[in-house]
Amino acid sequence: MKVNDQELLDRIRSPFTKELGFRQLIETYQKPVYQVIRRMVLIHEDADDLTQNTFIKAYKALDRFEGNSTLFTWLYRIATNESLTFLEKKKKRFFFSLDDHQEKLEAYVDQSPSLTGEEIQVKLQKSLLKLPDKQRLVFHLKYEEDLTYEEIAQITGTSVGALKASYHHAVKKIEQALTQE
Numbered sequence: 001m002k003v004n005d006q007e008l009l010d011r012i013r014s015p016f017t018k019e020l021g022f023r024q025l026i027e028t029y030q031k032p033v034y035q036v037i038r039r040m041v042l043i044h045e046d047a048d049d050l051t052q053n054t055f056i057k058a059y060k061a062l063d064r065f066e067g068n069s070t071l072f073t074w075l076y077r078i079a080t081n082e083s084l085t086f087l088e089k090k091k092k093r094f095f096f097s098l099d100d101h102q103e104k105l106e107a108y109v110d111q112s113p114s115l116t117g118e119e120i121q122v123k124l125q126k127s128l129l130k131l132p133d134k135q136r137l138v139f140h141l142k143y144e145e146d147l148t149y150e151e152i153a154q155i156t157g158t159s160v161g162a163l164k165a166s167y168h169h170a171v172k173k174i175e176q177a178l179t180q181e
Helices: 005-013 018-041 044-064 071-093 098-111 119-129 133-144 149-156 160-180
Strands: none
Touching (some): 005 044, 005 071, 018 133, 071 133, 071 149, 119 133, 133 149, 133 160, 149 160
């Protein structure tokens, strides 16, 4: 049963249907939230944990949700912030240089059964890993999630102009990486 954002919010805000409403929120948005996180962190277990953290944070903050954006956009913003924070902490915690971190993720791409073995797909994934985290996020949201720049701006809190520039730079870097290999 598909429900719209307002119905979900009404159910979540009612003490009688709060649990049901939140369960429906998770059922509605869990897969897309997981996908955006997975594309950022690559490893299933990390993406699973971050998806759970995203919904925990959303649950705690739902009474402060003002409705200035859709629930989808609001959840994506929480998810992307969780992903970026996780990646930063992971790099610092393990004292990875950017190159070491990239090499570990590239090795994961090579060995991952969840990614197709097609050569171009592996090259694309590796070239995406060379992008700065925020640029990679913008590329994923625009190219793979097919979101508008306005939706991405709401998610990331970045201006549309900056997003267009970031996406353009990401595409150029990916093209350059793919043609060099």
